[in-house]
Amino acid sequence: MAHPTADNVEEELQAQVLVWNHIFQFISSMSLKSAVELGIPDVLHRNEGRPICLSRLASLISIPPNRIDHLRRLMRMLIFTGCFANVSKEGEEEKYVLTPVSRLLVKDKDTGVSPLLFLLLDLVMQSPWQSLGKWFHSNQRTPFAKTHGVEIFDMAGRLESFNRLFNEAMACDSRLMAKALVEKHHDTFVGVKSLVDIGGGTGSLAAAIAKAFPWIKCAVLDLPHVVAVAPTNGVVEFIVGNMFEHVPSADAILLKMVLHDWSDDDCVKILKQCKKAIPPKEKGGKVIILDMIVNSKTEDHKATETQLFLDIQLMVALGGREREEYEWKKIFTEAGFTTYKATHGTGVHSLIELYP
Numbered sequence: 237m238a239h240p241t242a243d244n245v246e247e248e249l250q251a252q253v254l255v256w257n258h259i260f261q262f263i264s265s266m267s268l269k270s271a272v273e274l275g276i277p278d279v280l281h282r283n284e285g286r287p288i289c290l291s292r293l294a295s296l297i298s299i300p301p302n303r304i305d306h307l308r309r310l311m312r313m314l315i316f317t318g319c320f321a322n323v324s325k326e327g328e329e330e331k332y333v334l335t336p337v338s339r340l341l342v343k344d345k346d347t348g349v350s351p352l353l354f355l356l357l358d359l360v361m362q363s364p365w366q367s368l369g370k371w372f373h374s375n376q377r378t379p380f381a382k383t384h385g386v387e388i389f390d391m392a393g394r395l396e397s398f399n400r401l402f403n404e405a406m407a408c409d410s411r412l413m414a415k416a417l418v419e420k421h422h423d424t425f426v427g428v429k430s431l432v433d434i435g436g437g438t439g440s441l442a443a444a445i446a447k448a449f450p451w452i453k454c455a456v457l458d459l460p461h462v463v464a465v466a467p468t469n470g471v472v473e474f475i476v477g478n479m480f481e482h483v484p485s486a487d488a489i490l491l492k493m494v495l496h497d498w499s500d501d502d503c504v505k506i507l508k509q510c511k512k513a514i515p516p517k518e519k520g521g522k523v524i525i526l527d528m529i530v531n532s533k534t535e536d537h538k539a540t541e542t543q544l545f546l547d548i549q550l551m552v553a554l555g556g557r558e559r560e561e562y563e564w565k566k567i568f569t570e571a572g573f574t575t576y577k578a579t580h581g582t583g584v585h586s587l588i589e590l591y592p
Contacts, residue, residue: 414444
């Protein structure tokens with residue numbers, strides 16, 4: 237019987253480190269959730285950039301003395317992952333400040349993403365992962381449906397608390413995307429006089445576009461339970477409807493992270509309805525898609541990893557998928573569109589302008 241060599245043992249030990257790291261990945265996200273629940277980003281934000289020492293932080297978030305060292309250990313891990321920073325000198329009590337990551341988790345920040353964190357780490361969204369392996373041998377459309385007995389949009393229609401959580405998460409993402417669209421892609425809206433945001437939720441993105449480009453008449457098309465809780469401020473018109481059946485006419489149709497929820501065949505159906513709703517290309521008609529093109533930033537490993545994570549999230553929760561560019565092109569062609577222009581660099585998203 238051959239004995240393992242030192243090289244083989246070292247290889248297995250290194251592999252063990254990687255396997256353990258994969259196993260423990262959930263600890264990073266759940267620890268970050270606990271930090272946001274404790275209000276740590278908000279406390280540091282209110283201190284206006286000045287460091288807060290460990291004991292003071294514990295006092296501000298009402299941590300009892302016997303939990304202070306536990307808090308230190310939580311912060312140590314989150315500092316290592318880049319969520320916070322320790323600016324103390326050697327021998328001093330630890331002092332904490334925000335990083336760009338934790339600034340996005342401040343609750344009153346317009347472009348904050350804490351609602352998305354709370355949605356994806358909610359038990360309703362987490363429990364389907366326990367059935368992912370068994371789902372591959374099942375007839376259910378998604379692990380979400382296998383676990384809960386209904387699809388995610390049906391759940392939102394039935395459960396008010398989940399609907400609120402879902403809408404808040406979509407709205408926070410829309411606010412950040414709106415800022416990026418307005419600041420990075422201003423030319424996209426030149427010549428556009430009317431726009432319909434399909435599946436635009438409570439109208440955060442449409443309202444931001446209307447504010448930045450006041451000549452554009454903006455509307456949102458969404459399902460009844462979404463429109464029912466939308467604001468009535470007169471800035472955006474809300475229309476109850478089904479994008480598979482009809483899309484209101486406009487110069488431009490906006491689809492922000494909508495098509496990735498659906499199969500290729502469903503995307504073709506949606507885009508055909510969009511094509512009916514817009515004028516010809518020579519009269520300014522187009523569909524504006526804000527979605528991911530997988531591997532669009534191949535030199536950025538973290539961006540591609542994030543895209544692939546979300547692809548599996550969509551498979552589990554919605555039955556959707558993230559697509560590479562050749563997959564997008566196939567859908568566009570089948571829906572009857574002639575040309576498109578893709579612009580990368582909006583975080584992990586790309587902006588696609590699609591012309592009839």
